[in-house]
Amino acid sequence: MTDGRLVIGTRRYSSWSLRGWLCVRRAGLSVTVETLRLSGTGNTAEIKALSPNGCVPYLEHNGAILWDSLSIAEYCAELAPDLWPTERCTRAQARSFTAEMHSGFRALRSTLPMTLGREGCPLPTELSDDVRSDIARINAIWTKQRCQYAQEGPYLFGATFGNVDAMFAPVVLRFLSYAVSGLSQEAQAYMQVIRHHPLMQEWVHDAQQEPKEWQLPQYENIPC
Template identity: 40%
Template sequence: MYVLHIANKNYSSWSLRPWVLLHALGIPFEERLLPFPPDGDWSAFRALSPTGQVPLLEDAGTVVWDSLAIVEYLAERHSGVWPEDAAARAWARCAAAEMHAGFQALRGTCPMNCGIRARFERLPPALAADVARVEALWNDGLARFGGPFLAGAAFTAADAFFAPVAFRVQSYALPLRGPAADYAQRLLALPAMRDWYRAALAESWRERGHEAAVAAAVGEVEDLRG
């Protein structure tokens, strides 16, 4: 059975991507959660992963340590990771790669924190540009392939890569228009996403860096965590 190593569900957007894909496709795996260190000691992560980061997938001695590489590893062994239609598959791969490599303002200004609610009085220009690109990309995929998911009728890796953005939309009240707004809610309503969210709210761990980044970006924050 696969073993997927992840970090805190409240913070770890990269961990969510393969986790939600495995759940959505019904692929059995064992979850092992290693919290971000509150004291700044990352030695446990460096001992686990060549990069000192998660997610990391183990499969009978094979170690895959990057989220996009994990997706491609799974795609070689399971159907449904990418769309069957060639055009939809090409689009989905482009969308996932764009998310994997881009949207730096969205990542930096709105770090994933499932359990908080905050609102920008005005979006910084770079963040506004990233949100506009997310909206355009989502609306394009939904219109091009008919929805309800980005590349057609089924949840694929493209949706998994944008699942953390749905949590950011919820946490920071990011404005989306058209079908993209409904799509964000559709992702949040998925059973696997709701399970992740409940677990995130229940976590007792706090990591100073993530918390400070949120406070610096938006100031006043409502904390829903227990």
């Protein structure tokens, strides 16, 4: 008997599901995880029937219902406060980075979608200025945070894998899939830490077990 359920989409592609799942797992919520196959239309019937905004991640936990990765991150931090830094101003900064990721970087997200079938393969065409500017901003955030917290631990705010790391985790997978270049040494080291975190290993492993029929040509046939 669990305290509820977390519904996610195809692990191979669903970056928002990964964010929600990381927060739920980090907070140690006892929930059943149910995976729905993304149809690829952005309009998956089973998700539409279940989730108020027609999207995953969707969480039911002890009577609470949540349907957006950011609200799930906040909810999880109520139960596991170490998902945010303890100091007020530092926590405000962490919230701002999390919100920036949640609402921004659209050019990056649409040009380099998360697809775990691809490893180390750049796009054959030049990245647009908007995508390069998104990459530069993320590189700057990761570099600054890693320099500032180098002595305290390997994550963006030091010793603890928190909500900010969860929000940026799919970007790490994207940068590795598309062999994004020009990143600082600190950013590259951070990417390795995130990629090898046990929860990320688990996610990628589970993604590899998904049925082949779930794969979508639009994400599998992006030119290399």
